[in-house]
Amino acid sequence: GAGVSQSPSNKVTEKGKDVELRCDPISGHTALYWYRQSLGQGLEFLIYFQGNSAPDKSGLPSDRFSAERTGGSVSTLTIQRTQQEDSAVYLCASSLESSGSYGEQFFGPGTRLTVL
Amino acid sequence: SQKIEQNSEALNIQEGKTATLTCNYTNYSPAYLQWYRQDPGRGPVFLLLIRENEKEKRKERLKVTFDTTLKQSLFHITASQPADSATYLCALDTGRRALTFGSGTRLQVQP
Numbered sequence: 001g002a003g004v005s006q007s008p009s010n011k012v013t014e015k016g017k018d019v020e021l022r023c024d025p026i027s028g029h030t031a032l033y034w035y036r037q038s039l040g041q042g043l044e045f046l047i048y049f050q051g052n053s054a055p056d057k058s059g060l061p062s063d064r065f066s067a068e069r070t071g072g073s074v075s076t077l078t079i080q081r082t083q084q085e086d087s088a089v090y091l092c093a094s095s096l097e098s099s100g101s102y103g104e105q106f107f108g109p110g111t112r113l114t115v116l
Numbered sequence: 117s118q119k120i121e122q123n124s125e126a127l128n129i130q131e132g133k134t135a136t137l138t139c140n141y142t143n144y145s146p147a148y149l150q151w152y153r154q155d156p157g158r159g160p161v162f163l164l165l166i167r168e169n170e171k172e173k174r175k176e177r178l179k180v181t182f183d184t185t186l187k188q189s190l191f192h193i194t195a196s197q198p199a200d201s202a203t204y205l206c207a208l209d210t211g212r213r214a215l216t217f218g219s220g221t222r223l224q225v226q227p
Binding site: 004033035040041042043045048056059091093104105106107108109110 | 120122150157158159160161162165205207214215216217218219220
């Protein structure tokens, strides 16, 4: 079956522009996560969705970052007024809610964002 | 906040040997711990989960141990193969849904 997909795979933008990153989770997965990974670093948690609501936004680094999820499926991560330090790989993951917090997370391939 | 330490230096071993990777954490013991594999340019792939009341978990050539006294997990790959070369990430439950990941250890298995 289809895994988690993300688009675009690569995005190059100029400093100050807004960008939107998209995530399509595995069908039926109610939990969705966004992480970012800088070169040679571990994954940094950004935000978690349960259905369409985001009970945990604590990882968003600034108010320039926002995310939404519609229909309990597709999610969009928006970065406004991008800065060079936003350059990273943005990873999306989904998991089965029925697994509780013990469930494995299924990751997409990521979007590599480069801010010039 | 929880800190996770994985050896940032690459681990180089010969094919057929056992690779052992270490994950140390600093604060409270998590309810569970997961190991993921990540290949260049790809997202992490789940390998194993071990709960706090489990000492050891096995899956094929993989074995994970969890010592809450030492605050450490060890990840073993027996009879290693060049195809096992990748970065291995340790991830801990934080008491909320999201996982806290270590920065990973790169394993290189030489033929």
